Amino acid sequence: MTGNSTNTLPLLNVKDLRVHFHTRHGVVRAVDGISFEIRRGEVLGIVGESGSGKSVSCLALMGLLSVPPAKIESGTAVFNSSTGRTATNTPIDLLKLDPDSLRRIRGNHISMIFQEPMTSLNPYMKIGDQLSEVLMTHEKTAEEEARECAVQMLDRVGIPDPRIRIDRYPHEFSGGMRQRVMIAMALLSRPDVLIADEPTTALDVTIQAQILELIRELKTEIGMSVILISHAMGVVADLSDQIIVMYAGRAVEHGAPGRIFQHPAHPYTKALIESMPRAGRGRDKLPAISGAPPDLASLPGGCAFEPRCSYAKSVCRDVFPDARSRAEEPDRRFHCHVDI
């Protein structure tokens, strides 16, 4: 997407990922054909409402979905760490990897920050032990050294008195602090790819600003690539080089943040931006999107946004639009029959 580095292989290349859940109520098409490429040091932002498939796509890449009910129906996710530290020179498809090999990649090459800092730490373990475990498992670092690295990383993420805090238990930390511990844990192994699922949603704005700044620093410093998932468009716009807008399991629009937010090509993106209360827009009624997101177990045959779309034509009800771009912007793809 960044264009100028076309000769280098993408670090992660995901093609046509489809994840369906087979439930008693039918097949839930949580992710229905997502494709993207991320290069070294690049940030991909994924925005969408709850149930749009943002988290499921990433859990699928990490091999963290329980199968069944989940089933990866199609797709490849080629991870190419040839430029990474411990180079596995052959590209590997994460979706076809056996659990053991995947475990070696997870936490080492690809790590993830989960949404809930309250439930993702082990309450029975001191945070120092939880942190050094990462390095001792993945890099066979000696305990002393791992502990020292943990102290330094806690300091980086802005935990005061890290040498004292490292021997504390998770319940002794506030929500914002726990989220920073999670972030420290994810960054300890200096991963090639960081998947951050709503990393700042539970945090206050001032703490959110600190965390976003930290991710930005590490991105330049160690050339880390990031997949940033959020429902907050401001957060995503701030950090991302490319953005995917998801609706009902599909990427309805994909391109550079500047263009997407200023001149959205898809009616959903446009409606979402217009419905946000924003600085200096005054008191007028917000142009809200009517209705609610669709039930993923009984999606309409055509475009899933059609019932809520003010531009909808009759063709939208029956045919899901193919991806297309505008001639002047080949880098941006969107799925819509209408030119808005």
Place this chain on the structure above:
Amino acid sequence: MSISERSLLKISDLKVHFPIHKGVFWQKEIGTVKAVDGVSLSLVRGEVLGLVGESGSGKSTLGRAVIGLNRVRSGSIWFDGAELTGLSRKQFQPFRSKIQIIFQDPYSSLNPRMTVYDILSEPLRIHDPCGKSERRRRVAEMLEQVGLAARHVNRFPHEFSGGQRQRIAIARALIVRPELVIADEPVSALDVSIQAQILNLLQDLRRQFDLTMIFISHDLAVVEHISDRVAVMYLGKIMEIAGRDGLYAKPLNPYTQALISAVPTIDVTHRPKRIILNGIIPSPNNPPSGCRFHTRCPHAEVRCRTEEPPLAEFAPAHSSACWFSSRWM
């Protein structure tokens, strides 16, 4: 003072403290959390006051104190000329229908075993006894006013989406025709596309029911959209209070400035310089001396560490608690 005559709600020097107990049977009091520590403000009829601040700033505690859910340590709350502080449960009863609250999480604030009819008719039964057919009629009417269909009365909360549940919670608060509504983060748990629907609904209902409202939120953009005046809280104190336009256009307190600058925007072309605050909000059981914000303030000087700045008026109806507010006039 004429303002106190016109004001529907007047809070003066309110303190809400929670004791911290320890020891066998939790008998020993080892400290207090000063959740609200000397707040004064007033609301005129028909006004919407936005209350913003980080978690732990005391904004929810303040709202809950107004409806009598938190015991007040000192100070007073006056509602429509009557003092609410010090009232017994029984004496408070007549005010409960006049002051209602909407909670943040529509998943936990509705009883899952009650139908929509039960949920909406219960406050009527308690506060405004009327015949069964009259109750049915009013429940149906209220449902339509919040954008739900009257035929939904026999459904249970789990049959509704988050946005619809919040509509039910709003209906429950408004069915007894309150004069003052405390809305505690009413849209924070909702998806972006649903947030706008609920904000619009609150705007409509505000006009229709002639409501006075305290709108509590950590989201500065949402507060800007709905409020007439905004109060910014930090560690139990009001740092700045002003008319909405004044506060957002020309914040006079460094804390407000930092909060506003920290909001991520989608406008990638001209982005204001972000003020990154160091550290986290200090613990309210041991707030910093002097100005409570001095530990994180980029402009703090020696004086701020020892002397606490009063909330002083720097422009008409624009007050700030900072020694240096005149710098940003």
